[in-house]
Amino acid sequence: MAENRHMIELRDLHKSFGSNEILKGVNLDVNRSEVVVIIGPSGSGKSTLLRCVNYLEVPTSGTVTIDGETITPQVNINTIRAEVGMVFQHFNLFPHMTVLRNITLAQERVRRKSKEEAEETARQLLKQVGLSEKADAYPDQLSGGQQQRVAIARALAMKPKIMLFDEPTSALDPEMVNEVLDVMRELAESGMTMLCVTHEMGFARQVADRVLFVDGGGILEQGTPDEVFNHAKEQRTKEFLSKIL
Amino acid sequence: MALNKRRGRRPPENNNNKMSFDISLVLSSLPLLGMGALVTIEITAVAVSMGVMIGLFVGIAELSRYGWLRVPAKVYVDFIRGTPLLVQIFIIYFALPVVIGARIDPFVAAVTACSINSGAYVAEIFRSGIQSIDRGQSEAGRSLGMTWSQTMVNIVIPQAFRRIIPQLGNEFIAMLKDSSLVSVIGFEELTRKGQLIIASTYGSLEIWTTVAIIYLIMTLSISRFVAYLEKKFNGKGKKVQ
Numbered sequence: 001m002a003e004n005r006h007m008i009e010l011r012d013l014h015k016s017f018g019s020n021e022i023l024k025g026v027n028l029d030v031n032r033s034e035v036v037v038i039i040g041p042s043g044s045g046k047s048t049l050l051r052c053v054n055y056l057e058v059p060t061s062g063t064v065t066i067d068g069e070t071i072t073p074q075v076n077i078n079t080i081r082a083e084v085g086m087v088f089q090h091f092n093l094f095p096h097m098t099v100l101r102n103i104t105l106a107q108e109r110v111r112r113k114s115k116e117e118a119e120e121t122a123r124q125l126l127k128q129v130g131l132s133e134k135a136d137a138y139p140d141q142l143s144g145g146q147q148q149r150v151a152i153a154r155a156l157a158m159k160p161k162i163m164l165f166d167e168p169t170s171a172l173d174p175e176m177v178n179e180v181l182d183v184m185r186e187l188a189e190s191g192m193t194m195l196c197v198t199h200e201m202g203f204a205r206q207v208a209d210r211v212l213f214v215d216g217g218g219i220l221e222q223g224t225p226d227e228v229f230n231h232a233k234e235q236r237t238k239e240f241l242s243k244i245l
Numbered sequence: 246m247a248l249n250k251r252r253g254r255r256p257p258e259n260n261n262n263k264m265s266f267d268i269s270l271v272l273s274s275l276p277l278l279g280m281g282a283l284v285t286i287e288i289t290a291v292a293v294s295m296g297v298m299i300g301l302f303v304g305i306a307e308l309s310r311y312g313w314l315r316v317p318a319k320v321y322v323d324f325i326r327g328t329p330l331l332v333q334i335f336i337i338y339f340a341l342p343v344v345i346g347a348r349i350d351p352f353v354a355a356v357t358a359c360s361i362n363s364g365a366y367v368a369e370i371f372r373s374g375i376q377s378i379d380r381g382q383s384e385a386g387r388s389l390g391m392t393w394s395q396t397m398v399n400i401v402i403p404q405a406f407r408r409i410i411p412q413l414g415n416e417f418i419a420m421l422k423d424s425s426l427v428s429v430i431g432f433e434e435l436t437r438k439g440q441l442i443i444a445s446t447y448g449s450l451e452i453w454t455t456v457a458i459i460y461l462i463m464t465l466s467i468s469r470f471v472a473y474l475e476k477k478f479n480g481k482g483k484k485v486q
Contacts, residue, residue: 056384082390092385096403105399106389151385158389 300367
């Protein structure tokens, strides 16, 4: 049954850049509606892990399965990517397009929606992220926090099954972090399957169903936020947490 | 230039009148020179338009991960940029007919040589323009499920294009000036028209000065137009990070 199927399954995932092995055999299952937060020191491979899920990085070996469909060279990667939204550290909005166009473009090109339909969806999502009045603005007229909320709306417009967040608040001024986290929190409550790389431990504690500590190219420890933050078993996890908490 | 000397004004017979500048010669030559200028604009416009099309494809090919696209593109660009346009014109007008066994019309030869030449320079402009767009832009497009070509057409190329407007303008100006080289195959653009008028009037001073001013008016107009385009595009949206 579809109900029992994992949304994301990673099996023995390896990724090397030249002779530098970043991921050393990662296995991970993420359930439907589960919110998984990935923490770990920089260079530990957590962003690479996230980027392998939608094949922005092609794994050196191992498999990625999204909602039952394993990615192989025969599978059209674009149809899978359309089901997996991604939010980037630096927003990556399209600067030559209005906010509205940023959100409608892929709906029209990938989902083959009509302009009217795409705009309706876009306006609805802008309302959801609290930016209704910014539809006709260009990205450079928005603050960082607003841009990131638009980026989330852009990803949601594809009606994805999974959302990936790659340090979504790291490039933001401190006072803008919460407006983005609030949107993510609502999304989690709505039942979205989420995989987030973040340094926001407050968010992880509050929202995550599971926290993964990644170091040295693998998942070193995982558990509920309480287990990882308060009762870490691994020395490296404790050291990392003592530095950031 | 050698041509200048050969066709230069003969020594004035009247020595009292060393520095005469015959303004009426200028005025009477203007219609012919104007026609030549139109031909210069025509050949430049065609060459740069073709060059932009060739350059877009070659520039993208240069960035391809497929060697069978990348290598020929690189060879083409290197060959064209590494040899003089004058020699390229000779190859197309004089050498190619030997191979294909048919004479080539001067206009076709001129336009072909200039287009192929321009294409190589524009290819480099596009290549660097595309490379200057942050990788996050194409990643964002691909992460939404858009194909490589959808991402290029909708996201990368429009941004690259805005960024390279000044360089394309320079290429247009350079081509306009270099198109004077096709005068050597007898193609009657502005420079050739000037030579022909001098051949019958000996008015080197008047005609070459006028020809230079006409080129200057054309190049200045282009740079003004490019500046306007730049402003127009950068006002809307943004000047791409």
